[in-house]
Amino acid sequence: MYKSKFGLAIVLVLLALSGCGKKDSSTAGADASADSGTTIQFVTTQDDKPLVIDAKLFDTPAAKEFLATGKNPYIGNAEAVAKGKKIFQLYSCTQCHGADAKGQVGPGLIGPTFKYPKDATNKGMFETIWHGTNGGMGAKGVGLMDPTDPKNGITPDELLKVIAWIRSMGGVTGNE
Ligand code: HEC
Numbered sequence: 481m482y483k484s485k486f487g488l489a490i491v492l493v494l495l496a497l498s499g500c501g502k503k504d505s506s507t508a509g510a511d512a513s514a515d516s517g518t519t520i521q522f523v524t525t526q527d528d529k530p531l532v533i534d535a536k537l538f539d540t541p542a543a544k545e546f547l548a549t550g551k552n553p554y555i556g557n558a559e560a561v562a563k564g565k566k567i568f569q570l571y572s573c574t575q576c577h578g579a580d581a582k583g584q585v586g587p588g589l590i591g592p593t594f595k596y597p598k599d600a601t602n603k604g605m606f607e608t609i610w611h612g613t614n615g616g617m618g619a620k621g622v623g624l625m626d627p628t629d630p631k632n633g634i635t636p637d638e639l640l641k642v643i644a645w646i647r648s649m650g651g652v653t654g655n656e
Contacts (some may be wrong), residue, residue: 520550523560523598525608533636537622544634551655554644562586564645567638571620581646586617591651602654605643609634 497594522531538544541561553619554560568574576586596613598604610621610650619625625633634642647653 516553519547520603522603522607522610524611525598525604526611526614530591531607531611533621538636540637545604546606546636546640550601550603552606552640552643552647554640555653555655556603556648557644560641561645561648564638564641564648566646567634567642571634571642573642576617581649589646590649592598599653600652600654602640602643603656604641605646605654606636611638 519531519535522533523529526529535547538547545551545553559620566585569579573581574584576584577589578584581589589599591600594600595615596604598610599608601646609621611624612619620634621639622635623630643654
């Protein structure tokens with residue numbers, strides 16, 4: 481009887497302690513992320529002007545990491561690469577760039593040299609595909625691809641997977 485009450489008391493104390501610990505660390509985490517809430521700044525490929533993309537669209541861990549660092553966490557991730565290939569087909573990139581992205585009506589995308597040199601980086605290629613180019617490629621980003629349908633277009637997470645697929649074929653990793 482005494483023993484089990486004592487045991488219960490220990491459990492309660494431990495629960496209280498762990499509860500406190502959690503509260504402290506989650507508050508600290510929130511503060512830290514608010515303080516270090518710096519994000520990369522996008523620019524358009526057309527004229528190097530600031531390109532504002534709603535941070536809410538970066539809604540997966542990989543997309544959030546990209547927004548914070550400019551690195552594409554999906555590079556070399558076989559599952560993401562396979563999905564990226566499918567998304568490339570889904571958005572008809574194949575029609576202009578070929579099924580293997582080596583070029584058709586549009587240029588090859590593998591590199592290592594690019595029409596827009598910044599496309600050797602993942603941030604640069606993201607900007608080019610998201611907002612389009614001056615020379616024949618429209619914006620593909622969600623909300624931009626079809627102004628009459630704000631839900632139409634590629635999301636940041638999908639675009640990072642597409643880029644991971646393009647990079648999987650050689651050229652550059654874009655994260656250097
Ligand atoms: C209607 C045809 C067309 C479609 C569809 C298309 N593109 Fe393009 N893309 C082009 C053309 C043309 C260019 C060259 C643009 C220029 O010279 O400004 C280009 C350029 C690019 C570049 C820059 C290449 C470089 O060398 O800098 C990338 C990256 C790219 N496209 C990716 C994509 C992706 C990914 C998709 C699908 C989401 C896509 N494109 C869909 C026609 C297309």
